[in-house]
Amino acid sequence: MTRTMISAPETARAGDVVEIKAMIAHPMETGYRVDATGKPIPRNIINRFECTYDGEVVFAADLHPAISANPFIAFSTIATRSGPISFTWTDDEGKTETASVEIQVE
């Protein structure tokens, strides 16, 4: 089930700086809220995001509860060679979501 959205160019020239936007559906529950019965809702946030491309983690983020629900992160990387750009998000429950897009580099 796709819960993620990636925006990245399909093609680029080697050396181009390409912009990547990544978004995932996640409540980013802060741990500071209570439910309708007054019971605390346990914290569950995406705490780690990584982008791997051409054999290396090119961008990563450690996130805290101050990041908005359905986290959105935009960053850039230099186009080096054709292949997948992969993304992973990990939450407090240890669940991991992954996504991948192909880029064609000329």
Add this chain to the structure above:
Amino acid sequence: MRGWLSLLAIGLLLAAADSNAIEEQPKLSGLEFVSPETRSLQADDASNPGMLWVLRGEQLWQEPAGRSQASCASCHGEARQSMRGVALRYPAFDAGAGQPIDLKGRINRCRTDNQDAPALEHESEELLALTTYVAHQSRGMSVPPVEDERLRSVIEQGESLFRERIGQLDLSCAACHDDRWGQRLGSSPIPQAHPTAYPLYRLEWQTVGSLQRRLRNCMIGVRAEPFAYGSPEFIALELYLMQRAEGLPVETPGVRP
């Protein structure tokens, strides 16, 4: 920034000069009353969080459900073609039930009658995702006039609900959204209350929600007992709001503060 502020200023003048029904005033989407930041959030699909629900809806469209093991796509094919313009016709008269039905009611009817699957709960992720996905297929299309004569009396009922003063604050929808749009309630500008961006992503909710959820917020705001989800009163209000918004384009998924 200056653009929308001066627009608001014009709105204030208009509202002061003429407190007649919305039909005689320029129709403005709620988008005209939000900050440039919120507006650009809606404008870029790659950063509009509502698009996550469109995406989810697209998957659900293909998923077999119920004892029929049929998916929405089994009957309706490509939503891009088959659902284009459909949201503009809702709420519509449902001949089988002899009463009007809104878009999410229609989706649930399809589930129970055709897919032989249990109805999805109001405000559930699945129902919101499917409704957002279907409404999204009409994005950019303008709301047409309502032509079905069987809906006349329902529109009238919706209009009287819109004008009826309710709650401990003794306010009607019209008192704010016809008579005082463009002015401020606390720090928030009062919009004209058009339903054309729903289901939409509200920053306050941190999620996508339905028009009925918003209407319930309004009713709670004036300290009235909100109508139940799916009640005939809400369908009538939705229908009145839809014909009141005639000519405005659908924005689903909208983004609002």
Add this chain to the structure above:
Amino acid sequence: MADHELEPRLQSMPLLNRRELMAGAAGLVLVSVARPAQARPALAEALRAFSGGAEIRPGKVTFEIPPLVENGNAVGVTITVDRPMSASDHVRRIAMFNEKNPQADVAVFQLGPRAGRAKVQTRIRLADSQMVVAVAELSDGSFWSSEAKVFVTLAACVEDLS
């Protein structure tokens, strides 16, 4: 942000109601006493933990955040650092901190020469009007920062009134 910059900003917001103006006035007092070095413990500690005690100097970091937001649940931020992103001169990390949320940490982004450009965008939560700080760690081990004051307005007709 220098204190004198706040005044014209306040004057340019005629639409604020009295409540926000009061919050704004309180913010003004805080800004005038709060520098990263002497800020309230949580923020100072978070900054110190990030820099490992190294000095954090103002500059080189551009922090774009709207001065007035309609809802603190999703405030768009863009952080840009003026570096070439070469192997010998680049940004290693960019971090963001806040003054008044329950926790001072917001996010830490890891970059490198392969980023090509030292620019990060995200959306953050701000529980109240407050100061937000962005800090960049460069490849030479130095730390640079930029601060911004954000006013969060309160919406009418919110969902939970009970």
